[in-house]
Amino acid sequence: MIKARDALTKIKPYVPGKPIEEVKRELGLDDVIKLASNENPYGPSKKALEIIDSYLTNLNLYPDGRAFELKTALSNYYQVQEEEIIVGNGSDEVIKLLSEAYLNPGDNIVQADVTFSEYEFGALLMGAKVKKVPLKDFTHDLEAFYNYIDDNTKLIYICNPNNPTGTMVTEVELIEFLEKIPKGVLVVLDEAYAEYVADTSYPNSLGLINKYPLVVLRTFSKIYGLAGLRVGFGIAQKEIIANLEKAREPFNVNLLGQVAAVRALDDKEHLEYSFRENAKARESFYQECQKRDIKYVKSHTNFVLMQVEDADTIFNKMLKKGVIVRSGSVFGLNRFIRVTLGSIEQMQRFWQVFDEIGG
Ligand SMILES: Cc1ncc(COP(=O)(O)O)c(C=O)c1O
Structure with missing residues (x-):
């Protein structure tokens, strides 16, 4: 075996948010949404x-x-x-x-x-x-x-x-x-x-x-x-x-x-639209959390960190229902999931699945 540089022994490969196609393939699902990598749900300009x-x-x-x-x-x-x-x-x-x-x-x-x-x-x-x-x-x-x-x-x-x-x-x-x-x-x-x-x-x-x-x-x-x-x-x-x-x-x-x-x-219009919709989605996300008495970290971005009982459990249960979020366990935050703010429809689906699995 040819020995690689010593520096590599300390590196753990990056674990990205799961791609939609991979989840469809692995779990045999047709309809999957990804709220895991902080992408813009309104698409490109x-x-x-x-x-x-x-x-x-x-x-x-x-x-x-x-x-x-x-x-x-x-x-x-x-x-x-x-x-x-x-x-x-x-x-x-x-x-x-x-x-x-x-x-x-x-x-x-x-x-x-x-x-x-x-x-x-x-x-x-x-x-x-x-x-x-x-x-x-x-x-x-x-x-x-x-x-x-x-x-x-x-x-x-x-x-x-x-x-x-x-x-x-x-x-x-x-x-x-x-x-x-x-x-x-x-x-x-x-x-x-x-x-x-x-x-x-x-x-x-x-x-x-x-x-x-x-x-x-x-x-x-x-x-x-x-x-x-x-x-x-x-x-x-x-x-x-x-x-x-x-x-x-x-x-x-x-x-x-x-x-x-x-x-x-x-494309100023696309930028402003994305900004406005995201701000609305964020407010609405906070309200949904408050309704359920869920703690969250106030965010200046297009994602929110929210508290759950066990991040990996919630992540896996949601994944099986076609909703990809980010488990905080990859960051060492085992009691949090990070949710990218999606479109209105995506967020409705998120909360529906979250409630279904008893999150
Ligand atoms: C804070 C931060 N910096 C940089 C990046 C990488 O962005 P890019 O797609 O430009 O490589 C990300 C992507 O998630 C990020 O969250």
Whole structure:
């Protein structure tokens, strides 16, 4: 047997939300809904679909390795320079690039416990260590983060709003934190769900990138409804982006993803519709929880963490009835399930099945 790198022994393969087709196949079901990966239930923008159609005959060609049109569109939209943007095969890839660009064996990252799993994956892959700061009231405890930073800390991840809890840190809290972090540490602010946030105390993070060593991550997988095409991006000072660019593969973002993302960015109506419907679905979800006396964590996103007796039991029972949710056990939260807010019909089905199984 050829021995793989030692770093791999620490890595547990990512367990994604179960795909619909797999559940249909395995359980012999026809009608399955997925409320497990925080996708947009209202689909992609029509404008994005139209442009994809017109590019299908170009699939024999490589995509633009520099993603010129997409970077131009992002640069105009966010009022930053093109050299301050990196686009990736999902923001997952940008997280991996950050790990590859900044982490040597023996370095460490500081992150919340619990948060999005890819930060840990990237660190372990590079032979770096992961320091986990317990959440306080399901929210990042930035005060406590200082106690975990040491001379080997290179990256600090703040997932805002946090996956899987849906909670956020405010601009005031973030700036207070950034003011005090030591030199040589890069802060990564993962804002995958930013477009769902209505709270006005949410940070205007792009206004901070020139003042602090900060990388802001965004994605087209969530409110823009393009998860299947894999497009995410990072915004930071030029010197940071230049380092990430060195680790990037030449054609990392596919052709359809690039053109669709440009159109999606331009489709304000789809964005606003998705935002409004999600806000309604969230309120209605809270009401349904209250009716049943179920505890939940107030969320700024398109998913809600709700308390149950036993997460795996509920997950499995719901799965058998064709409703895929995320069991909190994958995050170490055995008494919670994370439910993506679906369409009205999907949420009716969710509650009907939940009541049926005696959740
Ligand atoms: C907080 C967070 N960051 C990043 C991602 C990855 O997004 P992408 O599809 O852009 O790779 C996700 C996806 O679930 C997420 O929840």
